[in-house]
Amino acid sequence: MPGRWKTALVLVLLFVFSSWFLNHLSKHERIQPAALAHDPDYYMEDFTTLTMNQDGTPKNKLFADYMAHYQDDDTTELLEPTLEIYRNDKPPVIVTADKGWVTTDNEVILLTGDVYLRENDNAGLLKLEVITSDARILLKQDYAETDKPITINGKRSTVKSVGMRAYLQEERIELLSNVRGKIEPKKQI
Template sequence: MSNRLRYLLILTIVVVVASLSSWLLRSVEERFVKGPEVVSRSPDYFMENFTATALNTEGEADYTLQASYLAHYPHNDSVLMRKPFMAVFRDDLTPWSMRADEGLVTEHGRFVELGGAVTLQRGKTARHPLLTLNTRDLRIDTRLKTAETEAEVEITQPGTRIRARGMRIDIASGSLELLANAEARYDVR
């Protein structure tokens, strides 16, 4: 083989190897050098002084949620609220109302976590007096209509004060379960 042909063959091999190396380097850079996609922890929208009403399958109001400020975070699809107020409606019964310092809505509205100081009230009816509960860090399951906390709770109604640690409420039926260390004081008149 002549020197010129040998030189041309070596040059062709070098060009092919260089082209393959360049292509391989670009594909590796695209995959690994860029790293994972950066997820923004900033809200994608916010609202001030909002009211939202969730409807049940019959098209009736299930619960209403209000807050002075709401911000939606797309990275985990959560909603952060300031000074939330929530009213959970019950079939032909007085609704439960809840106020808190802050709130977090997760799982597409299934769970509402009320944080800081939380006040719950069941309105006065012909059969029951006004019932007020003060606690912290309450978790509400809007689908099951339950609420629970592990924090201290104080329950008051005219002539009665009860303190306990932790509680569960079945909002639909109105039943309340105290979890530990319950103490009651009754005013006799």
């Protein structure tokens, strides 16, 4: 009998120690995979969203070929985004880029790659085009800015600068430094 008790006691002690050891390991190795990974929790292709003003008129419309939302930092990445910013009694300003990133509160869009800001006249012809590599759009303020080199093409002019602030509702652009311009004379008939 004493041999059986010794074997049973050893098995019980082995079970208790194994249980304690596994419990101890699992407490120290509990890692949330989602907490470490920056993987999308959802995505959409051919994404479109429309934001309205208080009076029910469109404020802006955002399109993208691909949109991915990331839960870990509540941000959204966009591929080939196009943003239309609507203005009272004027054609919209259209902003396109290679890539975009939208902040948690959906108030800021960071655009990267080839960024174009275009404004047409009432006849639908290109009035103004701004070309840069990176830009930041503040949606509530209808404001765009960059600290990168820009080129502004108008109907008869080209202006180059480093840095810009664009107040889109006011149709006002501030050029920040190294401004150079070329204006073509109006052709005589």
